[in-house]
Structure formats: structure tokens, C-alpha cells
Amino acid sequence: MKHTLALLATFLLAALATHAAPAQPNVLFILADDLGWADTALYGHTKFHRTPNLQRLAQRGMLFTRGYSASPLCSPTRSAILTGLSPARTGITTPNCHLPQVVLEATPGTAAPPDKKSIQPKPPTRLKTEYRTLAESLKDAGYATGHFGKWHLGPEPYSALQQGFDVDVPHHSGPGPAGSYVAPWKFKDFDHDPAVPDQHIEDRMAKEAVAFMEKHRDKPFFLNYWMFSVHAPFDAKKSLIEKYRALANPADAQRCPTYAAMVESMDDAVGTLLDTLDRLKLADRTIIVFTSDNGGNMYSAVDGEVPTSNRPLRGGKATVFEGGIRVPCVVRWPGITPAGSRSDAIVQASDYYPTLLDGLGLRPAPGQRFDGMSILPALRGQPLAREATFTYFPHEPGVPDWLPPAVVAHSGDWKLIRIFHGGEQGAHRHLLFNLRDDLGERNNLVAKEPARVKHLDGLIEKFLADTKAVVPIANPKFDPAKYQPELEGKSEQKAKGAKKAAAKAPAPAPAPADAKADADPLQGWKARSCTATVKAGVVTVTGQGTTPFLGVGAGVSGPATVKFRARSAAGGPGKIEWLPSATANADAKSTPFTLAPGDWQEVSVNIPATGPLGIVRLYLPAQKQPVDVDWVELKPDGKAKRWEF
Secondary structure (H helix, E strand, O other): OHHHHHHHHHHHHHHHHHOOOOOOOEEEEEEEOOOOOOOOOOOOOOOOOOOHHHHHHHHHOEEEEEEEOOOOOHHHHHHHHHHOOOHHHHOOOOOOOOOOOOOOOOEOOOOOOOOOOEEOOEOOOOOOOOOOOHHHHHHHOOOEEEEEEOOOOOOOOOOHHHOOOOEEEOOOOOOOOOOOOEOOOOOOOOOOOOOOOOOEHHHHHHHHHHHHHHHOOOOOEEEEEEOOOOOOOOOOOHHHHHHHHHHOOOOOOOOOHHHHHHHHHHHHHHHHHHHHHHHOOOHHHEEEEEEEOOOOOOOOOEOOEOOOOOOOOOOOOOOOOHHHHEEEEEEEOOOOOOOOEEEEEEEEHHHHHHHHHHHHOOOOOOOOOOOOOOOHHHHOOOOOOOOOEEEEEOOOOOOOOOOOOEEEEEEOOEEEEEEOOOOHHHOOEEEEEEOOOOOOOOOOOOOOOHHHHHHHHHHHHHHHHHHOOOOOEEOOOOOHHHOOHHHOOOOHHHHHHHHHHHHHOOOOOOOOOHHHHHHOOOOOOEEEOEEEEEEOOEEEEEEOOOOOEEEEEEEEEOOEEEEEEEEEOOOEEEEEEEEOOOOOHHHOEEEEEEEOOOOOEEEEEEEOOOOEEEEEEEEOOOOOOOEEEEEEEEEOOOOOEEEEO
């Protein structure tokens, strides 16, 4: 009898185990950096780039044709993914989270040049830890959490380790890979595998991610793999560069061998992750999201070419036209997304957090809210009921197709762009496009659709009020005589060239103010331990010693702020030095800064001086690679001095 009861108990326990609730699925979130909508083979707009692993992922899941980032720049989108909140609400609207200054709240701007109609707000430099992140929600639900790759939302105490992740590799807070993609790198406390001297950073990151999956294969994990690829600096495996050099077609808008090689290494990393899930038999219980933080970079230079083309879309990274914010998007959710399916639903970066909570049966924390929404119906192939999505970008980087500070509403086939105070007498100006008929955004329908403009602009106003956005304000010092609307959408260098050409045009005496600048291209700055050449409005500084710097007679008193815009392929430390006079070197004092490698960036350094600033020196990273400087501004308590080279 005891034996029979024991057998019965064993049978019942086995039956209960068989019908126990299945483990929660794993979550793998793959975010590419600067990968454009047309950069992959997913949408049929490139014959040059090779992305077989992304195509394999799309065959297993759902491809979204209208996936959008939260911003045309990276950090705002990253914050939206982690919080489910719009950059309008968090205030993080620029990729400045590597700067040394800690700023946690957006504030209204205070000044703008007289040729600008609006004043941009001042954004935070860190993602506040008060926001409950996706990692924190999943960690509280029993998930192991790991972040691998780029972060760019702030160093400690705002790093991934303080935002819900158990692991953060390589624990790097900069805007791009440290130094290069191919080893040796310059990460702090993170080196390449000794056996692979020319290791690619994505190969190493994928290896680290594989180890994380293997370690946590028996419990749910959230693997946040945010690639460094394909952001600047532009370099790749030499063998791949040569492969694509042989394949490049001069008539193709996408013909950059280095960039194509970078895309392939990115895709290889995706393949490594997919292969690992298959090998560990985790593929059928792992949710995978793949997308990009903003549109393709089509204004940098590499191999004598722009890196890529976003055609048929208009614009690119740093613009609110489709090329800057429409991004590749694939979601695989076993049991939810039909294999090989396609959706035209509009989805945005802030949607992923509420969607994952909804699909996993997890509740938001008490009082927690989202600006995004659950797109679970769309993942099931059903209609998605939403009136509009919004993209807030109150800045104007000087790239082709730029616009003044703006906010965008997408609603069905329609897209409205509000340009803050861009009209007459401080009124807003609008651009309206029907993307079904005009994907390239060339036909502004504002005059033909006034009722639609009014309706969508009303939705924008409600969105800005709801998010408590710190918005651009009208510039009280705007001077119509200095406003040149024809320069809107032109590259910054072309705009400078046009301004200089206009200044040089025949005119009655006195001579134009730019004449002195033409005679002295550095406009009073002196180059020491370096050469400095000016071309198309940019100073290129090449170090010839260990401490290259540019110096200028300031003629003001502190305290003050020095701001400048620069770019450096290698990056590195620098400093702003000041001294009361040219003969007072013993009294020199300085404040350090770090110039991150890669794209153009604005650096702001405070000078806590209380007396005269006779000389100000800008010490740049002592690298073999040159450093480009676009402009420098010195702002004491009085009127700012600005050098536009």
C-alpha cells in the first residue's frame, strides 16, 4: 500500500510540474547606433550593404516599415527606451551625457544670435536615477540584467549599474568606442583578447553577451546589447574594407567601403547572438527587439565619401525629416509575432517598455506612467489604435537638411513639423507632408490643408503641455536684417561660405566687418606647438608638440564660460587655461575637459576666475590625428565674444 501511495504521489508531482507556469521569456534588446532605415537589406533600398542575419531575424519575426526613434540623435532615444518617456518629458534632447558638468533638469535658454528666431532650451547631461527603468522593472520581476556596449546616459553615479543592470561591459560613458573599432582600444579597464590583437569591438561585445546568456540560461535574462556600430570613428576590419572596395559602384549613392564593412561586422554580431540562442535552445522563449537610435549619418566624411545615403528618405541624423528619425525595426516574440510578417503601424522608441510589461504580464510601479504605448496589438497583426506620435527636437545642428528647433507629429499618412517661432511676429511655422504620396517630403501642403494643420498642431500643443516640455522661446533680440532664410537646410559650412560671400560683395565704404577676419583667418588666436589652418569655416589643429594650444587675448574679467564646437577622431583630455596677462605664466590656472572621439560636439567649460582674464588658452588633445574647431565662445558676465572662423 505504501508503495502504491508513493507511486501515486510521484505521478501527481510530475503532473503538476508538467502543468506549472512556464518561465518568463528572455528579452534581448539590440540597438544599433546611427544605422539608417536604408542601410540594411530589410527594405530593399541597398544593393551594397550585406545584412543576412538581420534578414534571418526578420524571417522569424515581424518587420516594421515605420519604426521611429525618439529623436534624430542618440542619447534622447536611449533614455526613451529605458524609461518609456519622451525626451520632451525627461529633457534629454541632445547627446551631451558625456560632458563633465552634471545637469539634471532642462531649463529655458537665455540668449541666441540675432539671426535666430528662437532660443533653444538647455538640456540635462544625465538620465536621473529617479526614473524607473526597464531594467529595474525586469530585475524586480526576477530577471538577470546585463548591459553591453554603448551607454551615453551619464557616468557614475548615473551609469548602467545605477539604472537597474547587474553587469555593464565595458562600463564606458562616452559617445562612441574608445579610440577605434579594431583593437587596440582605449577603454578604461577593458582590453581586447590577447590572442586576437586586431579584435573588432563588436566581436568582443558579442562574446561577452554570449557568456552572459550561457551563465543565465536557466533563468530569465534581459540582455541589453547596445552596439557601438555604426557610429564614428569610421574604421573596420581591413579585409572587409577591401572586400567592399572591390564591390563599390561609383554610381550608387551607397558606395563607402569602410561603412559597408562596419555594417557587416554589426550584422555578424547579430548572427552570433542568434546562433547562441539556437545552440542553447532558448530561441523559442526569447523576445528580440532590433532597432536603431536615429537615422543614418550622411554628413561625416570617410574614404572621401559620405558614409551612407538614406534615400528615398530626406535628411539624416540630426534632422527631423524622415531620414533622421525613421529607423530599421524588427521584433520577434515567439507565440505573438507571425514569422516573416510585416507591419506598417507607427511604432516609436518609447513604446518598447510598456509593450514588454504588457506582454509579460507585469504591472507598472504605482504612479508610473509612459508616453509610449503597448504595441502588442500590432505585434499580433492587428490594427494599432493611436492618434499620433511626437518627436521633440528643440535644436538645430548645422547639417544638411537641418531645421530650426522643431517638434513633429505623425498621424497616419500625415506628418506635421512645427518650427518654433519660425513664422512672422514670433508665430510658429509649419511644414505638412503626406508620406504615402511624398516619402521624400518635398511637397509642403500647409496651404492646402489648413484644417489638418490646426488639428495636428493642437495635438502637438497638448503633448507639450502634458510632458511639461521646456520649449524654445522667441528671441527678443532677433534682427530681421540678419536673418537669411535661404540658408535653412544648407550645411553649416556652406552657410558660412554664403555669409562670407555676402559680406565680400561690393558695397559702399566702410569695408565689411569680415575683412579683418579674412586678413587674419584665426581672428586673433595664436597657434602654439601646433599648426592651425582655416578652411570652409573650420580650424584644423595639428599637434607638433606635447601640449598644442590656441591662445587669444581675452580682455575681460571672470567668472566666465568658454564654449566651443570640435571634433576629433581619437579624442582625449584637454584644458582651458587662463592667466591675468601675457607675462603672468606663474599665475596660470586651468579647468580640464575631455573631447570624446567621433562626431562634432559642443564642450562647455566654466572659468571660476574673479579677476582679469588677460589670456585664454584652449589646449587640445595631443594626438597625431588633427582636431577640428568650428567656433569658440567666451562669455563673461557681460556680452559674449564669439569667433566664427
